[in-house]
Amino acid sequence: MRIHRPAALLAVLALALTGCGAEVAPDRAAGRSADGHYPVTVENCGVPTTYRQAPRRVVTNDVGIADIMFALGLQDHMAGYVMPAYRGRIDAVAWKDAYDQVPWLSKKAITKEIALDARADLVFAGWNYGFGEDTNLTPASLKKLGIGSYVLTESCRNGASGGSRGVLPPLEALYADLENLGKIFHVEDRAAALVKKYRQQVAEAAAKAPAPARRPSVFLYDDGRDKPLTAGRYAGPHDIITKAGGDHVMKDLKDSWTTVGWETVVARDPDVIVVNDYGTPTGAQKKAFLKSYPPLANVSAVKNDRIYVMDYADLVESPRNPAAVGALARYLRGVRTTG
Known part of the structure; x- marks a missing residue:
């Protein structure tokens, strides 16, 4: 315009x-x-x-x-x-x-x-x-x-x-x-x-989250083939994952949205991968890529088909974040960790 x-x-x-x-x-x-x-x-x-x-x-x-x-x-x-x-x-x-x-x-x-x-x-x-x-x-x-x-x-x-x-x-x-x-x-x-x-919603979800000893490790996948775009400790997914009872594998990244190497993802071996769904490729296409990408074949989340798709608006800062905590908590309660 x-x-x-x-x-x-x-x-x-x-x-x-x-x-x-x-x-x-x-x-x-x-x-x-x-x-x-x-x-x-x-x-x-x-x-x-x-x-x-x-x-x-x-x-x-x-x-x-x-x-x-x-x-x-x-x-x-x-x-x-x-x-x-x-x-x-x-x-x-x-x-x-x-x-x-x-x-x-x-x-x-x-x-x-x-x-x-x-x-x-x-x-x-x-x-x-x-x-x-x-x-x-x-x-x-x-x-x-x-x-x-x-x-x-x-x-x-x-x-x-x-x-x-x-x-x-x-x-x-x-x-x-x-x-x-x-x-x-x-x-x-x-x-x-x-x-x-919102504080009450998050507290209620956290109260029903997996016990600390059973917290599944979680990686957020936004996009990217050569290098994955993910969330550090200052992006919405960090608190959504943590309050929902997950262990955010990129919590040491002092940034919001940033890229890492696939070798880091493999080394941290997440139990669950959360996919950010928006635009093209779609969430389903991203999930298919993760499942077919050879370097990830032995990652626990891929081996056990624990790839959970969430909407973009739930994951960026928004009033939808508290409800997203509850939705992810319900999913994580059904995950058995590899530890």
């Missing part, structure tokens, strides 16, 4: 004049709101940001991020969402009506042009979830256009090089985003209720 230069200029001027609600300089905040809530400051990926008012035209990138907004009932604050059609089911969620109500702006990658065309005042995305220097779509580049940003906490960079991501345990990252957005949009009660509900 391309926006004509005059329209883009008018959009930038309008945003600059009206203000998006996000200000990194607290001294520019113009007094308190009538109810005393604004201005409000939250810390996002270590950066304090002050909001003079709730953003009104949010554009989100990817399914889990849209889910977070919809679970909080914030669809009236959205200008639209960007999401490839294959990134998660949206027809059987509690917030399906919100998906029907809010414009689906693009089924491709988010761009500055999309944000400008939507007259966005805030872009909610993440590093490698829409933000990236390679596309010149960053919080800094959006700020120059008068557009604010909120970075998905699962994707926060944790080093000076900017290569690895993750600063909180994955479920805590979800709770942090819910609480931050609750403050930004003045829906703290909704956020608190969701966090309480």
Whole structure:
């Protein structure tokens, strides 16, 4: 999608004049709101940001991020969402009506042009979830256009090089985003209720998980033939696997989503492989590849056909994570370990 230069200029001027609600300089905040809530400051990926008012035209990138907004009932604050059609089911969620109500702006990658065309005042995305220097779509580049940003906490960079991501345990990252957005949009009660509900769901699943002595080891397979893309300790699958009663074999990786070598997978010999299902190849095709790939022939999960397919939207940071813990826990309870 391309926006004509005059329209883009008018959009930038309008945003600059009206203000998006996000200000990194607290001294520019113009007094308190009538109810005393604004201005409000939250810390996002270590950066304090002050909001003079709730953003009104949010554009989100990817399914889990849209889910977070919809679970909080914030669809009236959205200008639209960007999401490839294959990134998660949206027809059987509690917030399906919100998906029907809010414009689906693009089924491709988010761009500055999309944000400008939507007259966005805030872009909610993440590093490698829409933000990236390679596309010149960053919080800094959006700020120059008068557009604010909120970075998905699962994707926060944790080093000076900017290569690895993750600063909180994955479920805590979800709770942090819910609480931050609750403050930004003045829906703290909704956020608190969701966090309480999700913590309870996870606790109930964990209580029924396999005993520590019988915890099956689990590897997350996202994609890749030459090198598998997997999840480290800061990606959603780590907490989903761990709370469900599994031993995440890549828990020593201080990153979120990253690649490893097949020799590492073979050496760690997981009892179970969880497959991330999205796009092409499909989950079924990925499972077939794993079962036919010669180097994996003696891996326990492959030998015993313990390959469990889960939906993408369950595995990236989203309000679907707690239910995913329960689903995986039920599967793992039926697994006999090789130890």
